[in-house]
Amino acid sequence: MFILVAGFAATDIWRFLGVYLGGKLSEDSDLLVLVRTMATALVAAVIGNLIVFPGGALAHTSFGLRIAAAALGFVAYLASGKRMAVGIATAEFLLLAGLYLNF
Amino acid sequence: MSTWTSDATAPRSTWFLRGVRAAFSLPGLILVSSFIGFAALAKDAGVTAVQAAFMTGTVWALPSMVVLVGAIASGAALPAAMFAVTLSAIRLMPMVMALAPEMRTGKTPQWVLYLLAHFVAVTSWVLAMERLKRVPPHMRTTYYAGIGGTLVTTNITVVTVVYAVADALPSAISAALLMLTPMYFLTSLWGSARERAGHVAMVLGLVLGPVFHMVLPQIDLLVAGLIGGTVAYGLRLWRLKVRAA
Numbered sequence: 001m002f003i004l005v006a007g008f009a010a011t012d013i014w015r016f017l018g019v020y021l022g023g024k025l026s027e028d029s030d031l032l033v034l035v036r037t038m039a040t041a042l043v044a045a046v047i048g049n050l051i052v053f054p055g056g057a058l059a060h061t062s063f064g065l066r067i068a069a070a071a072l073g074f075v076a077y078l079a080s081g082k083r084m085a086v087g088i089a090t091a092e093f094l095l096l097a098g099l100y101l102n103f
Numbered sequence: 104m105s106t107w108t109s110d111a112t113a114p115r116s117t118w119f120l121r122g123v124r125a126a127f128s129l130p131g132l133i134l135v136s137s138f139i140g141f142a143a144l145a146k147d148a149g150v151t152a153v154q155a156a157f158m159t160g161t162v163w164a165l166p167s168m169v170v171l172v173g174a175i176a177s178g179a180a181l182p183a184a185m186f187a188v189t190l191s192a193i194r195l196m197p198m199v200m201a202l203a204p205e206m207r208t209g210k211t212p213q214w215v216l217y218l219l220a221h222f223v224a225v226t227s228w229v230l231a232m233e234r235l236k237r238v239p240p241h242m243r244t245t246y247y248a249g250i251g252g253t254l255v256t257t258n259i260t261v262v263t264v265v266y267a268v269a270d271a272l273p274s275a276i277s278a279a280l281l282m283l284t285p286m287y288f289l290t291s292l293w294g295s296a297r298e299r300a301g302h303v304a305m306v307l308g309l310v311l312g313p314v315f316h317m318v319l320p321q322i323d324l325l326v327a328g329l330i331g332g333t334v335a336y337g338l339r340l341w342r343l344k345v346r347a348a
Contacts, residue, residue: 037335042324044331048311049316082294
């Protein structure tokens with residue numbers, strides 16, 4: 001029930017509004033830009049928390065290793081011309097290598 | 104490059120299967136890997152396999168699902184959880200707004216578009232925006248149903264399988280799986296930001312999230328989103344004004 005109300009309803013309302021408004025509202029309108037920056041900052045906050053305060057097995061790795069793996073993975077993503085697979089693989093490789101070498 | 108006019112007469116089932124095949128691609132594979140990460144995260148937070156599978160089918164937007172799992176794990180109240188998920192899902196609206204006109208023909212029933220809109224999330228959207236141009240207009244809804252339906256059912260299966268095997272994994276592998284979600288978001292969010300304000304908002308959110316997690320753990324995401332988003336928007340207005348002056 002919790003999932004249905006807080007998850008399903010909260011996401012599909014935007015999808016339905018999108019169909020309804022499709023073509024009626026400009027994508028570049030100022031209000032939509034503000035809404036997008038807020039949504040982006042919120043999801044970025046999720047990313048930050050997942051890296052800085054992780055759970056489970058990731059919580060047993062060192063803070064420095066996680067930051068270094070994520071940062072270098074992101075650099076690899078940018079350097080490869082925004083290839084997600086390259087960025088993700090680099091971060092994972094560094095994390096596993098770091099764990100193997102007991103960082 | 105072949106044009107669709109040559110096989111515009113192909114039956115509907117063919118176009119559905121072509122949509123299914125389009126889902127088995129690199130973006131689809133990356134999505135599967137991030138759902139593996141999600142399943143590891145949800146299991147760790149105490150969410151059951153049924154709840155996680157149900158969430159995958161009904162919510163179908165990874166960032167919103169991670170926010171929801173976080174809310175469940177921290178015991179947040181329903182209104183707070185709903186508000187955070189609502190804010191995280193706003194970006195779906197402009198995506199649907201861009202996609203719906205591509206699929207709409209004069210004869211497309213409205214309910215078909217509302218139904219298909221549920222499949223809209225980053226991966227299916229990217230695949231569709233890239234490939235729909237080569238699909239005959241009256242077959243586009245069918246093609247997209249193939250892409251979306253395949254991605255949803257595949258990942259529900261993936262989540263269920265990960266729950267079944269997660270306990271048997273060595274801890275280094277579990278740690279690597281938990282790292283998949285933030286890396287997937289980090290790269291996909293940066294790539295999908297349309298204006299520089301989006302990149303500014305992202306950097307602010309990355310820093311403000313952990314900061315508010317320590318100061319205001321119950322509503323950290325909301326506060327980080329509202330402040331980071333407003334500051335990024337303000338900087339954009341200021342820059343536009345400077346440029347105009």
